[in-house]
């Protein structure tokens with residue numbers, strides 16, 4: 001890793017925290033509280049480091065509460081689901097909501113198992129809480145929570161039924177739970193009692209650790225497109241995002257980074273007029289410690305955001321540029337090409353036998369190289385974080401995808417115990433992977449520690465673009481050979497920067513699985529196969545961008561498959577059918593996409609269609625795009641047919657929305673998305689030179705969900721990977737020319 | 751001191767008259783429903799109504815807003831009953847929601863001048879939505 005990336009601060013490794021066996025369900029009174037408990041001593045490093053002690057009573061407790069505090073103080077208990085004696089049900093939500101509908105999906109799961117109307121559940125954002133909080137990334141929010149939450153709901157239901165049976169004086173076997181009540185027929189008369197009347201009694205009963213879950217064929221709430229719980233707040237301006245946090249006495253700060261990567265502040269600049277303070281911001285090293293001589297940015301503090309931003313503009317800061325050769329797109333490209341040609345690769349999938357001989361002997365083959373650019377996240381809400389540091393306590397409000405990482409960051413900077421740190425997760429105006437990082441949190445904490453007032457630190461849009469953790473650029477070479485419709489050899493080589501490596505989570509020489517995700521374990525029959533990756537040590541900071549490595553590899557794989565189909569003279573659908581013949585689940589998705597895109601057989605001349613298939617985050621997605629009016633600078637994408645098998649849709653409308661959104665997002669990147677670097681600085685600075693799709697450019701997207709009943713797949717990311725290759729293949733079908741470099745219509749010159 | 755009329759209320763503010771209206775609304779009046787996305791008039795997240803017409807408030811200096819009727823998302827309706835707000839819920843439009851105040855305000859102004867014709871509103875909506883809610887926006891407008 002070079003200097004430029006050393007302002008990368010640390011986040012939790014992307015291993016996704018799940019409730020482990022060490023966690024167990026526990027009940028408390030004051031209503032029936034189902035919580036998660038675990039032995040503090042058993043924490044592994046990857047688990048949330050925070051151990052919030054149950055707050056003493058008397059405080060308003062919107063945060064974790066429990067009334068059963070075991071005598072053994074090493075057991076930590078957190079409330080998760082609470083049923084009160086007024087029949088209200090509260091679910092504490094430990095993830096982050098940025099439009100995926102996770103809050104709603106989880107309410108549906110709970111409602112199903114608890115047998116209550118889903119509308120009766122109030123979902124509340126939990127503060128960072130061990131066992132309840134988790135990283136919202138990897139399209140895992142619902143997947144990771146389904147089992148534990150279903151168990152919690154079913155356990156509570158069984159306890160309520162046991163209490164109800166007792167109250168009605170009948171055996172448990174004669175009782176059923178329905179619509180928030182326990183019912184039984186006693187002497188021919190139906191009698192019932194509400195959950196609210198039973199909670200006090202139920203809370204004293206043992207918690208079933210393996211309750212009986214509902215048979216999926218009997219689901220009545222899961223699988224329904226219920227309206228999203230948080231939407232009313234999102235149409236009247238009342239939803240509170242990170243930037244909307246208001247704390248009494250707060251001040252506002254804006255960040256100004258060094259003008260080029262790899263430069264450090266020389267002395268503290270004078271306070272600009274209109275501002276009240278300037279605070280140099282230090283980088284954290286890969287272990288999360290403050291690095292010496294590493295002031296990579298300055299925060300300007302003022303009484304409102306505008307004055308803080310104006311202060312940044314007029315700031316008279318001097319920067320020590322440490323590097324002789326500034327990072328520049330042309331140089332980066334040349335270095336990447338060098339690595340592709342001669343770099344030492346890490347083998348991800350070794351060939352079973354002599355691959356070169358097969359490639360050499362083939363009469364039909366392809367040897368093609370694809371190139372994808374660095375991409376900015378450009379979340380609609382810029383990075384920001386509000387911190388109130390009170391010496392013995394610290395309170396943080398952040399639009400974060402990983403509240404537990406935030407606790408760790410605050411601990412490292414302040415030295416406070418986790419119990420003295422409160423982290424509130426706000427709504428996120430987009431996350432896209434960027435808001436799992438810790439740099440913006442660490443910067444805000446440093447400002448608060450210096451000025452000792454509640455402060456919001458925000459990134460002006462130019463700083464958000466200019467100091468992103470970009471989706472890495474990548475080059476991919478595919479060599480493959482054909483024998484008729486069969487692929488006999490497939491050699492895949494890619495070069496890109498390791499995100500995990502930059503974060504210090506994977507050693508050099510080690511395979512970064514994310515660099516090859518979407519390129520390994522392909523469902524296709526590809527004969528002798530080899531997949532390898534060359535680490536690119538370029539100093540541009542890189543990070544997780546919606547679908548991560550899949551966004552790169554699906555493009556290369558699906559374009560190459562299309563090129564092979566053309567070389568074999570076979571229809572792209574039929575060619576894939578042949579290669580997927582052994583995979584019934586993939587075939588079902590492909591067939592559904594074939595039907596859904598029946599329009600493609602009767603397109604007018606000048607129109608083209610393209611198909612792409614990609615599996616990511618446990619979901620299978622096939623997309624077929626139709627394009628027309630292709631010129632050197634533009635084209636129209638008229639429609640996209642999208643078929644997804646995510647096992648089972650908890651909320652079909654949410655799945656449809658995520659597919660539509662993923663397609664829009666992927667489309668912007670495919671057509672125009674690119675971050676270039678000129679003389680060490682980002683070339684794109686704002687939305688005036690970062691083009692994104694607009695309303696009149698949005699294709700008609702038709703989504704069909706295949707319910708295979710297999711394990712749940714994610715929905716937030718899997719819509720993205722197939723977009724670029726489907727569009728590139730459609731471009732070929734319309735023009736006869738291949739797209740091997742993204743974006744198709746570059747907007748900036750380096 | 752500048753005198754403003756925001757959502758029907760008189761408000762006096764004590765900041766430099768060159769301050770963009772966006773930041774006066776957000777940081778001085780705590781009306782945080784109006785969003786910052788770009789600061790240069792390129793995204794539409796900050797759209798408010800000035801005397802009924804849509805304006806990107808990041809590019810309107812305070813002094814230009816003085817004395818005009820300013821409507822923000824908080825004042826679009828008292829109870830989320832504006833036809834667009836209802837259509838947005840009906841069609842489950844927002845995802846992250848961050849662009850939606852601006853979408854709704856730009857849409858409300860366009861709806862007024864289009865005399866209720868939803869398809870004309872679509873033409874006028876040039877705001878950016880990174881989440882890509884456009885198809886549902888179109889469906890919501892079609893149902894007006």
Ligand code: FES
Nearest residue numbers: 787788791794808
């Ligand atoms: S913030 Fe005003 S148009 Fe983007």
Ligand code: FES
Nearest residue numbers: 846847879880881
């Ligand atoms: S809903 Fe997220 S940016 Fe539009």
